[in-house]
Amino acid sequence: MKFSPKLFLFILAIPITFGVGYAWQDLKQGKAPTVPRSRPAAVASVTPTQLFKQNFNLILRDYTRSVDATDLKYAAMEGTMAALGDPHTQFMEPKITADFTKETKGNVDFVGVGARLMPDPLGAKVVSVFRNGPAFRAGVKAGDMVVEVDRRAVGGMEIDDIVSKIRGKDGTPVTLTVLRAGGKTENLTMNRAKVVAPTVDYAMVPGTRVGMITVIQFAETTVGQFDQALDDLLSQNMEGLVIDLRNNPGGLLETAVEMLSRFVEDKQVVKMRFRDGNEQVERTYHGLKKDLTLPLMVLINEDSASAAEIFSGVLHDYRLATLVGEHTYGKASVQNVFYMVDGSSAKITIAKYFLPSGNDIARKVDEEGSYVSGGIKPDVEVSLSMAPGTALGDLKTDNQLQKAVELIDQKRR
Amino acid sequence: MNSSRNALLSAAGTLVLLGSLGAGVFARHAADQSVPEALETIVPRDTPLVASLADEPSIPESDFFFRLVELVKREYVDPVKDENKLAIGAVRGMVGSLVDPLANFMGPEQFSAFTNTQRGIYAGIGIETQFRYDNKVLERIKQKQLIRDPAELVPQLLVTAVAPGGPADLAGVKPGDRIDSVNGRWILSAAKITAFRSESKAIRESKRTATEIDQLLREMQTRAKDGLTPARARDQITVGESGTIKLSWEHAGKVLTADVTKQRTRWPALQTLPDGTIRLAIFAQTAGELRKAIQNTKTLRLDLRDQPQGNYDALKAVLSELAPVGIYGGIANERGRPVQPFRITEGTTTKRSITLIVNESTRGAAEILALALSSRNIAKLTGKATKGDRAFVAVLSLPEGNGYTLPVGLYQVAAPPPVPAARPATKSRAKSAEAHS
Numbered sequence: 001m002k003f004s005p006k007l008f009l010f011i012l013a014i015p016i017t018f019g020v021g022y023a024w025q026d027l028k029q030g031k032a033p034t035v036p037r038s039r040p041a042a043v044a045s046v047t048p049t050q051l052f053k054q055n056f057n058l059i060l061r062d063y064t065r066s067v068d069a070t071d072l073k074y075a076a077m078e079g080t081m082a083a084l085g086d087p088h089t090q091f092m093e094p095k096i097t098a099d100f101t102k103e104t105k106g107n108v109d110f111v112g113v114g115a116r117l118m119p120d121p122l123g124a125k126v127v128s129v130f131r132n133g134p135a136f137r138a139g140v141k142a143g144d145m146v147v148e149v150d151r152r153a154v155g156g157m158e159i160d161d162i163v164s165k166i167r168g169k170d171g172t173p174v175t176l177t178v179l180r181a182g183g184k185t186e187n188l189t190m191n192r193a194k195v196v197a198p199t200v201d202y203a204m205v206p207g208t209r210v211g212m213i214t215v216i217q218f219a220e221t222t223v224g225q226f227d228q229a230l231d232d233l234l235s236q237n238m239e240g241l242v243i244d245l246r247n248n249p250g251g252l253l254e255t256a257v258e259m260l261s262r263f264v265e266d267k268q269v270v271k272m273r274f275r276d277g278n279e280q281v282e283r284t285y286h287g288l289k290k291d292l293t294l295p296l297m298v299l300i301n302e303d304s305a306s307a308a309e310i311f312s313g314v315l316h317d318y319r320l321a322t323l324v325g326e327h328t329y330g331k332a333s334v335q336n337v338f339y340m341v342d343g344s345s346a347k348i349t350i351a352k353y354f355l356p357s358g359n360d361i362a363r364k365v366d367e368e369g370s371y372v373s374g375g376i377k378p379d380v381e382v383s384l385s386m387a388p389g390t391a392l393g394d395l396k397t398d399n400q401l402q403k404a405v406e407l408i409d410q411k412r413r
Numbered sequence: 414m415n416s417s418r419n420a421l422l423s424a425a426g427t428l429v430l431l432g433s434l435g436a437g438v439f440a441r442h443a444a445d446q447s448v449p450e451a452l453e454t455i456v457p458r459d460t461p462l463v464a465s466l467a468d469e470p471s472i473p474e475s476d477f478f479f480r481l482v483e484l485v486k487r488e489y490v491d492p493v494k495d496e497n498k499l500a501i502g503a504v505r506g507m508v509g510s511l512v513d514p515l516a517n518f519m520g521p522e523q524f525s526a527f528t529n530t531q532r533g534i535y536a537g538i539g540i541e542t543q544f545r546y547d548n549k550v551l552e553r554i555k556q557k558q559l560i561r562d563p564a565e566l567v568p569q570l571l572v573t574a575v576a577p578g579g580p581a582d583l584a585g586v587k588p589g590d591r592i593d594s595v596n597g598r599w600i601l602s603a604a605k606i607t608a609f610r611s612e613s614k615a616i617r618e619s620k621r622t623a624t625e626i627d628q629l630l631r632e633m634q635t636r637a638k639d640g641l642t643p644a645r646a647r648d649q650i651t652v653g654e655s656g657t658i659k660l661s662w663e664h665a666g667k668v669l670t671a672d673v674t675k676q677r678t679r680w681p682a683l684q685t686l687p688d689g690t691i692r693l694a695i696f697a698q699t700a701g702e703l704r705k706a707i708q709n710t711k712t713l714r715l716d717l718r719d720q721p722q723g724n725y726d727a728l729k730a731v732l733s734e735l736a737p738v739g740i741y742g743g744i745a746n747e748r749g750r751p752v753q754p755f756r757i758t759e760g761t762t763t764k765r766s767i768t769l770i771v772n773e774s775t776r777g778a779a780e781i782l783a784l785a786l787s788s789r790n791i792a793k794l795t796g797k798a799t800k801g802d803r804a805f806v807a808v809l810s811l812p813e814g815n816g817y818t819l820p821v822g823l824y825q826v827a828a829p830p831p832v833p834a835a836r837p838a839t840k841s842r843a844k845s846a847e848a849h850s
Contacts, residue, residue, distance in 0.1 A: 046812075047496075048478075048482060048496040048497055048499055048500035049475050049478055049479045049482070049500070050475075051497065051500040051501075051504075051811070051812065052474075052475055052478045052500045052503050052504070053472060053474075053475040053478075055503075055504045055507065055809070055811075056472070056474055056475065056478075056503075056507065057472070058809070058819070059507050059508070059511070059819065062807070062819070062821045063511065063516070063819055063820065063821065064746045064747050064748070064804065064820045064821060064822055064823055065511075065513075065555075065746075065747045065748060066747070066748035066749075067511070069474065071510065072474075072507055072510065073474045073477065075506045075507050075509070075510030076474075076478065076503035076504070076506050076507045077477070077478070077481055077503070077506070078506045079502040079503045079504070079505045079506015079507065079509070080478065080481060080482070080485075080499045080500070080502045080503040080506065081481075081485065081499075081502070082502055082505075082506065083498050083499050083501065083502025083503075083505070084485070084489065084493075084499075084502075089485075089489065091481070121617070121618050273490070274490070275488065275489065275490050275491075333490065336488065338484055338488065340477070340480070340481070342477075346481060346484055346485070348484070348485060348488045348489055349489060349490045350488055350489070350490055351490055352490055370642070383631075385623075385627050386626070386627050386630040386631055386634070387623035387624065387626050387627040387630075388617050388618075388623065388626060389623070
């Protein structure tokens, strides 16, 4: 056979196909082909997947102790997503995914007596009693100390354990022994029932002309409850208002927008920016604004997050309220949960939002998850007293509320 | 005729091309699967510990990883610029999940400082440290019990080696001491967090005035909030060659404090003392220096006390300067795989009388050297029993300057029973002497 251009092309094709084969993995993953080096396993020239595979295999096979492959895989996936440095973008292994799904669906109602409790060395202190719940009907009052549940002492127990003793099957009786001011104890028996936790609590601060509305979270029902609270307090001629958003983890953006419409008309609430560069602006509505001319204070702390930060941040940016307390959490993003084939899931931040001032309040953490910066800074910083007996919303012991009331007094003068 | 010949030719050609495509894929696969360099020198290539790596093609975990990365790239609000960062994060997660004091993930700065120590060059205050976890917690992890309280996993930071003449040495820091605070910032540990909790409970329930209690609790909270994690504290004292830090550490139950200035410290591989004793530490350059130093010596006294972890790659080379070719114990593991012989294929023919001085801080590569030499009666041990972990630790590098350490075997004095046909010569030697300690 003579030398022919065809043969030449053929011979040329051999190394080319070899090269294509060598780079096949890269091409499959849409990467530029890797150039082979003299020391192939040296780290410079591998794809992320190869890098993962090499080290996964190595730890699984050569570590002196045996490691469960599934545990190692999930540890790797957690590390993968932690590498983005965003505390809300997380890998959740199957067990955590299941818990997460339950939590987001089922925390609206539960079977109990309808009271909010806080830890106390003596047992559990009643913070508030839900209107028309079993505890309300049995005569339990805010400030009572629950010292026994079904005649068993609960002093020194963890609050979660006390709560789980009080909760039970719908319709079954439970007896609470409460200690009241003056040292008198009383046994109150009630039947457990399905309780829908209200998302708003309100009252005139005792001894003042200041109204206080505590928003526990931003749920669908919150707007109506908030309106009712506002109207009721206005009818009592309040001269100043404190909105307490401490420990409010957020909730629905829509609810926050509607509630903000009571204070500001047709103004930007947040601008959301999505992955593809699309932007979406949420604005307050027309015609829902209340005629409020009284001084407004908003209480915040590090557990005020998401919608609570939007609500307080917007009021602050339009100079409608003074923020009192501690910096907020710094959650300025929207997440979506993506389910994986094995029951695990990936919670990924898909959009960010920005307040009217344009500030990015996103929480920044270091590799170990410790807070570095972010959140909304209060106008007046007051850290909560750690003295025993401090109860949020109690003017005698809650020094953040004290400060807010004091500022309202100054403004009214 | 011609057309059928052409068809045959082109069929053959296609086959050849397909073959070369396949060969390419195969070559790449083999390249990807080959073992990182560092491991080969510690765990010999002919052992099943690593040889099987090349046998297995694709694993479901890497498909899972690939899909997760694609998902993050597609959905995450910010474009993912550096995918390697995700894979490095995966390794960080895996290494961390082992909760092993000898398995450490290191960022570029720390890893570079660490690799320098493998040549005897120390940054920071000139010490080596190790995490110490609560043994009960470790036991529970081994038994796969759930750790409810993450605070239990916070280790203490112990000093394991002090570079002679370095800043920490001059300040009086000793191996075995515990680092307590850096620049006045507490180093958190499980023990401390537990103590903190019970102390704050006691304060809360004490009969002090509300103002006093508030102040005490606030002070404690500030201390806890400003607390350094052990990993961060380690970075601050082992990275950097300038700046002064205020160090406090616990020595024999007492807390000591000193201002210590960071600088570069050279830990000599070899140091000949006036009485002829050679103080030796196992670094990359040790074998070469040792060969020169002992050329004409028949009697050797080697001081192996207070050692750094040392360089496991260099261990065999040092052993080869002192001992003949052969098997010096075995490499075991805690997962029930067969023990591998710890063998050197190069060795000296010179017979020497060797004495090794050891103590409880004869650790790392040096401890294995001492045990290996004494197991075959090549050297006599004097001093105190060693108490190290006897682990072989591999150093593995990752892209962008990151790296990690991973224990890959445990030294044992007893060599594995030899394979009769393959290595008859080792049969008599395999009956090794008892361990020293």
